[in-house]
Amino acid sequence: MxxxxxxxxxxxxxxxxxGLRKEGLAVDVAYDGRTAxxxxxxxxxxxxxxxxxxxEVHGDTVCRQLAERGTARxxxxxxxxxxxxxxxxxxxxxxxxxxxxxAFSELVARVRAxxxxxxxxxxxxxRAADVVLDPSRRTxxxxxxxxxxxxxxxxxxxQLLAAGGDVVSAETLLxxxxxxxxxxxxxxxxITVGTLRRKLGDPPFIETVVGAGYRIAG
Numbered sequence: 001m002x003x004x005x006x007x008x009x010x011x012x013x014x015x016x017x018x019g020l021r022k023e024g025l026a027v028d029v030a031y032d033g034r035t036a037x038x039x040x041x042x043x044x045x046x047x048x049x050x051x052x053x054x055x056e057v058h059g060d061t062v063c064r065q066l067a068e069r070g071t072a073r074x075x076x077x078x079x080x081x082x083x084x085x086x087x088x089x090x091x092x093x094x095x096x097x098x099x100x101x102x103a104f105s106e107l108v109a110r111v112r113a114x115x116x117x118x119x120x121x122x123x124x125x126x127r128a129a130d131v132v133l134d135p136s137r138r139t140x141x142x143x144x145x146x147x148x149x150x151x152x153x154x155x156x157x158x159q160l161l162a163a164g165g166d167v168v169s170a171e172t173l174l175x176x177x178x179x180x181x182x183x184x185x186x187x188x189x190x191i192t193v194g195t196l197r198r199k200l201g202d203p204p205f206i207e208t209v210v211g212a213g214y215r216i217a218g
Contacts, residue, residue, distance in 0.1 A: 001115040002026045002176055004045045006036040006062065007077070008054055016049070016107070021179075023108050023138065024151040024158070028180045033057025037065060043180065045072040046115045049107075050094070052078040060092055067093020073114035077102075112136065126161035128216050131205060133161055142200055152177055153196045156189070160206065160216055169213035 003025050007013035013029050020027045028043065030036040034056035040048070048066060052059035059076065066074055076094040095117070096110050112135065126133045130143040135158055140147040149157065155177035159168055170189040174182055182188065193214060197206050207217040 001046045001112070002028075002043065002179075003111060003115075004028050004030060004036065004039055004043070004048045004072070006030045006033070006048060006054065006059070007051045008032060009051075016104075019104055020108065020111070022151060024135075024155040024177075025111070026155070026175075026177055026179045031055075033059060033062045036062050039180070040066060040069070040072065044175075046176075047075060047111050048072045049075045049077060049111065052076055063092045063094050073117055075107075075110055075114055109136070126158065128161055128165075129205065129218060131157075131161070131200070133157055142205075147199055149196070149199065150192075152188075152192050153199065156192055156196055160214060163215065165216050165218070167209050167213045167215045172213070 003020060005013060005017055005020070005027055007016065007029070008031050010031060013031065017027045017029050028039060028045075030039055033054040036048070036050070036054075037057060039045075050059050050063055054062065063074055063076060066072055073095045074093065075096045075098060076092075077098055077100060079100045095114055098107060098110060124134070124136060126135070131140070132142075133140040133154075138154065140149055140154060140157060156173055159173055159176055171184075173189050174184065174186070178188065193206060197204065200206070204217055207215050209215060
């Protein structure tokens, strides 16, 4: 899942970004509203976590413009959690609203819930053959054996399972699992798929479709 975090308090932004990345999300960061809109012009984000009080372009304006585009779900953050503020934020087009301070686990849960709205309905636990992956609990196993996966390996496996056997291109994996700092010419996807295959073991679970990408074998 690709997330844009828009927060002008850099220490807080860093804390949130690191935490979301540990959860296997690809996270870009903007520190003002203008930069946020510029990033959304070039990247199809699944979720935008948007602070309301922003420099350059106010968060309300950013939210309104993103709602008009209809390309990303918006989770609005604000220091005020009064009912009228929540109602106002939702009226601007926000899909969800979270007051500061907040529990990080709740933020993660809300981001994941919003991300699911942008994709076809899928079960909360992903399964194929003897592989089971639970995105909420961050667990994966094969034939009852727990898989110790890195965040990138987990993200790649999640994308492949969610595709339900369809081919997923390396470009899509790079977009959904990595972030804006990933080199488009990198071999990171190939390397990550290779280590993931080794951890999954036999029989082979991930198939390479030459010139197209990867899919679940079978």
